[in-house]
Amino acid sequence: MQRYFIPAGQLTDTEATITGEDAHHLIKVMRARAGETIICSDGEGREVLAEILTTDSGTVRAKVIEHLPLHAEPAVQVWIAQSLPKGDKLETVIQKGTEIGASRFIPFLSARTIVQYDERKEAKRVDRWRKIAKEAAEQAHRNKVPQIDSPLAWKKLLQAANEADAAFFCYEKPSGSQLRTAIREALEQAPRDKLKLMLIIGPEGGFTEQELQEAEAAGCRAVSLGARILRTETAGMVGLTCILYESGEMGG
Template sequence: MQRYFVPPEQLAGGLARLIGEDAHHLAKVMRAEPGEEIIVTNGLDREVLVRVSVIDKGLVEAQVVRELPMDREAAVEVWIAQSLPKGDKLETVIQKCTELGADRFIPFLSKRTVVQYDEKKEAKRLERWAKIAKEAAEQAHRNRIPAIDGPVGWKRLLELAKETDLALFCYELESGFALRELLAKQLAVPSADGRRPRILVMVGPEGGFTEQEAAEAEAAGCRSISLGKRILRTETAAMAALTCIMYESGEMGVKG
């Protein structure tokens, strides 16, 4: 069944409205007709099954049939911090990690980042990344769309790491295999305020992190981890780490 995220003002009372690209997709691509049912969510606190009543140029209106539970988000809140990679690799990371359940993406600049950061292009890239996250969240039947930050510097990332319960620093020179133990220890302790455990995954650029960055991350309280004996591509590392976290937190291998 098709699922669409809309701003809260487009889901009010017993009526849902799709406009723009969403309306075009449902009407022209999916060839929906009045009477068909879809799912609409505001990405915050409401998700509903609706029945299409009006299909017009650039507008679809649907009547609420019933409220649906908001229960598809993971039991753990995961932030993916990805050093800006070349080409469209970050788009792949955002798409696949959104499907897997990531809550936030933090692109950052590190010592070996080879991408030339262009502030003038930032708004356009953020718009592109947000669209990819929205479409991936719809495809995965998630209740919320992950947040995507604008690129930050290394020092700012280390400050953000202190806002999490566990910051994992993916480092190819780490000889230990403590990921499972670190996760088990963290997940066994409930948050004092009742919120979901918050875990940050830090992934370096194509050339990896420097020894200085590893030392600075450790000094900031980050835990260095290995993802195995093989060297993973930068876009693979985030997905691998996130999959491990989701498995260890009970999000995989159970009925949906």
């Protein structure tokens, strides 16, 4: 069954209204007709089963049949802070991370970031990242679309880390603890449904020693993802999966 995230103002207790690209997809691609059912979510805690009434003038109107329970979101909120990688690697991180269960993505710039940052161009890229997250959330039957932040400077990222209950700085050199140990200690300190964890992933060239020192001074904990060196677009997915497994979201 097709699932769509729509603005909160377009979903009432009795009716859902779908416009824009989603309406075009329903009408032109899916060939939706009156009487068919779809799932609509406002991404803020309401999700409904709805029956299509009309598909006129590029707008789909649907009658709410049933309010559905919300059960697809992990109790632990995991934020992936990803140093901007080359090419379209961040798109992969956002798409797959959304499918797995990340709740927020925070791109940032670090000393060894390779890509040239252009604020004017990044605004368009952020819009594309948000579209990718929305589509991935719909495909994965998420109840919410992850938050996608605009890229931050390194110092700003360390300030944002203070918003989390714990921030794990993934470092390939054997100076930190295993991620598993850090996760279990964090889970002991706060209830799962209130826990916010940040996973900080470096660029292709890794972090510098100075960045490690600055991260630890800001309260971040250096952790290892194992003996093998992972690509920057792989590390976040591995760390995210480990956190959700240890918190019981993946059969742990």
